[in-house]
Amino acid sequence: MPAPEPNFTPDAAPADAGVTRRSFLRTSAVLTTGLAALAASLKPLLQMNDFPTAERFLQKYYKEMTPDDMAKVIRRIENEVERQYGIRPHVRDLKPMDGVEFVYCLNLTRCIGCRKCVHACVAENNQSRNPEIQYIRVLRLPDGSLDIEKAEHNYAPESVPEKGYFYMPVQCQQCKNPPCVKVCPVHATWQETDGITVIDYDWCIGCRYCEAACPYWARRFNFTKPSIPKERLNPEMSYLGNRPRRQGVMEKCHFCIQRTRAGRYPACLEVCPAGARKFGNILDPNSEVSYILKNKRVFIQLKEEMGTSPRFFYYFDV
Amino acid sequence: MSPGSKTSAVLFGLSTIFVALAAGFLLDFRGQPALLYPIPLVATNFLDTATVRRSYADLVRAGDDLSDFDCYACHERGKPPRLRFDADQHLIVPKEHSDVVMGHGRHGRNNNCFNCHDENNLELLETRDGHQVKFADSPALCGSCHGPTYRDWEAGAHGRISGYWDRDLGEAQRKACVNCHNPHSPRFPSRQPAPGPHLLRPVAAGAASSGTPSNPGSEWVSLVGRDSWRAAVETKLGVLAREDARPTGAVVKLAQYPSR
Numbered sequence: 001m002p003a004p005e006p007n008f009t010p011d012a013a014p015a016d017a018g019v020t021r022r023s024f025l026r027t028s029a030v031l032t033t034g035l036a037a038l039a040a041s042l043k044p045l046l047q048m049n050d051f052p053t054a055e056r057f058l059q060k061y062y063k064e065m066t067p068d069d070m071a072k073v074i075r076r077i078e079n080e081v082e083r084q085y086g087i088r089p090h091v092r093d094l095k096p097m098d099g100v101e102f103v104y105c106l107n108l109t110r111c112i113g114c115r116k117c118v119h120a121c122v123a124e125n126n127q128s129r130n131p132e133i134q135y136i137r138v139l140r141l142p143d144g145s146l147d148i149e150k151a152e153h154n155y156a157p158e159s160v161p162e163k164g165y166f167y168m169p170v171q172c173q174q175c176k177n178p179p180c181v182k183v184c185p186v187h188a189t190w191q192e193t194d195g196i197t198v199i200d201y202d203w204c205i206g207c208r209y210c211e212a213a214c215p216y217w218a219r220r221f222n223f224t225k226p227s228i229p230k231e232r233l234n235p236e237m238s239y240l241g242n243r244p245r246r247q248g249v250m251e252k253c254h255f256c257i258q259r260t261r262a263g264r265y266p267a268c269l270e271v272c273p274a275g276a277r278k279f280g281n282i283l284d285p286n287s288e289v290s291y292i293l294k295n296k297r298v299f300i301q302l303k304e305e306m307g308t309s310p311r312f313f314y315y316f317d318v
Numbered sequence: 319m320s321p322g323s324k325t326s327a328v329l330f331g332l333s334t335i336f337v338a339l340a341a342g343f344l345l346d347f348r349g350q351p352a353l354l355y356p357i358p359l360v361a362t363n364f365l366d367t368a369t370v371r372r373s374y375a376d377l378v379r380a381g382d383d384l385s386d387f388d389c390y391a392c393h394e395r396g397k398p399p400r401l402r403f404d405a406d407q408h409l410i411v412p413k414e415h416s417d418v419v420m421g422h423g424r425h426g427r428n429n430n431c432f433n434c435h436d437e438n439n440l441e442l443l444e445t446r447d448g449h450q451v452k453f454a455d456s457p458a459l460c461g462s463c464h465g466p467t468y469r470d471w472e473a474g475a476h477g478r479i480s481g482y483w484d485r486d487l488g489e490a491q492r493k494a495c496v497n498c499h500n501p502h503s504p505r506f507p508s509r510q511p512a513p514g515p516h517l518l519r520p521v522a523a524g525a526a527s528s529g530t531p532s533n534p535g536s537e538w539v540s541l542v543g544r545d546s547w548r549a550a551v552e553t554k555l556g557v558l559a560r561e562d563a564r565p566t567g568a569v570v571k572l573a574q575y576p577s578r
Binding site: 021024025028029032035036039040043097107110112113114115116118119120122123129130131132134137153154155156157158159160161229232260262263264265269270271272273274275278279280281287288291292295296317 | 321324325328329332335336339340343344356357359360364365366367369370470473474475476477478479480481482483484486487488493498506508509510511512513514515516
């Protein structure tokens with residue numbers, strides 16, 4: 001026996017009427033809100049001006065690329081840079097050299113805090129000018145103290161050095177035991193055999209864990225699309241080094257990989273008027289850095305108690 | 319009003335609202351992204367890799383004016399210039415040599431011209447132990463009195479070597495002492511510093527800058543306003559520091575830090 005028909009009430013719409021006013025209003029209100037929310041959530045896409053190309057999207061992990069793969073990737077990057085800046089860059093993928101481990105030494109008795117290194121680095125490594133991304137921070141500390149909490153990086157006197165202060169430039173310390181590498185969930189950053197910790201900007205997902213892990217505040221994040229004026233673009237680039245970055249990726253000092261793996265000194269050293277910066281191969285007993293580590297007595301490895309074992313040594317001429 | 323026209327009026331009203339909302343989201347009525355403020359490009363003189371001074375050797379290489387070094391255009395050979403001193407035994411530098419401002423050492427202890435210049439041949443320098451050296455080889459002169467610094471310089475620890483660290487791949491140029499020190503007043507000159515870091519947003523004049531000096535990156539971090547991930551990672555790091563703590567060979571002895 002079929003179930004009895006429900007009681008028919010006059011204000012309920014007949015079952016076949018389709019839409020009642022109330023259900024229409026309800027549905028359209030829900031729909032409006034929903035669509036508006038969708039529009040809002042998609043809005044960031046409007047600001048995205050470099051959609052990943054299929055090529056970039058399908059790119060292999062750096063360490064798994066064959067030379068052929070890399071050649072293709074380099075061509076893609078060269079095309080992208082040329083499209084964006086109108087300059088054909090020279091992109092290379094320089095590999096670590098055998099028997100080379102880089103070390104940096106910085107003479108705190110000589111540094112005068114002029115910040116030329118900061119800007120030479122920006123020029124060499126194609127950092128964003130606005131917003132400003134800089135790999136080197138020069139800290140000013142009162143004489144006789146090494147309390148980083150008392151440091152000031154916004155000093156702006158007429159001239160440097162100032163009496164009663166010394167200056168300590170801080171950049172990536174290229175740790176032997178890098179916390180940033182350990183926390184990266186996608187292995188987009190790793191340490192190479194010459195001691196340089198590199199980042200694959202095409203592999204980075206922008207989670208910024210490494211930034212938080214770094215005790216030296218050495219890593220910088222591209223919150224917005226980097227802006228570099230065409231006339232200041234450095235066309236001599238390397239894959240793991242100074243090629244232009246995208247919005248949403250991490251970057252940091254890489255000892256000017258495009259220069260140092262070609263045998264040259266880094267840009268910050270070349271521009272230092274005081275000769276406070278020393279760089280070289282610690283495995284070569286005749287290098288400047290070997291001499292310094294052998295002959296100078298006082299070294300500071302910044303925050304060394306964290307177990308990071310920096311390859312960046314601060315020293316004094318005593 | 320018939321039900322049909324009522325429905326289309328409501329439909330019309332709702333579509334208007336929807337279009338207005340969509341436009342609102344598009345034009346971003348609320349939550350305008352932080353406007354970037356203009357940051358001037360850094361002046362190119364801060365990118366210049368030139369040394370503080372140009373030495374005699376640099377002038378020769380560039381083929382520039384060497385008249386300052388043409389001593390015998392004014393002096394007579396075989397007749398050493400006579401040094402004159404004032405009542406306090408301070409050397410008087412003649413006005414023809416007004417570019418020579420003597421101030422070698424904190425107490426002007428090395429102001430005698432002939433500590434360095436060869437009295438009998440002004441076109442040469444003379445080291446402390448009596449060797450004659452050409453102007454182009456002046457580091458040997460400096461080294462005769464500044465032995466330890468000279469040794470550091472030879473090893474590349476004092477001064478600057480430019481070019482290639484890998485000498486198999488290219489040349490290296492060792493800058494001379496007089497590229498950085500004026501031999502007559504060798505104190506390293508002070509200079510205007512390049513502009514400091516700009517914050518993401520301009521700070522009102524007088525207001526303290528965001529980002530403590532100890533954490534120059536924090537103005538970026540606070541922008542996002544979510545520091546919980548930082549805490550999470552630092553917790554992880556705490557473990558890391560313990561696991562990986564190792565005895566250290568390097569020393570940090572604050573007591574040993576000499577003041578400037």
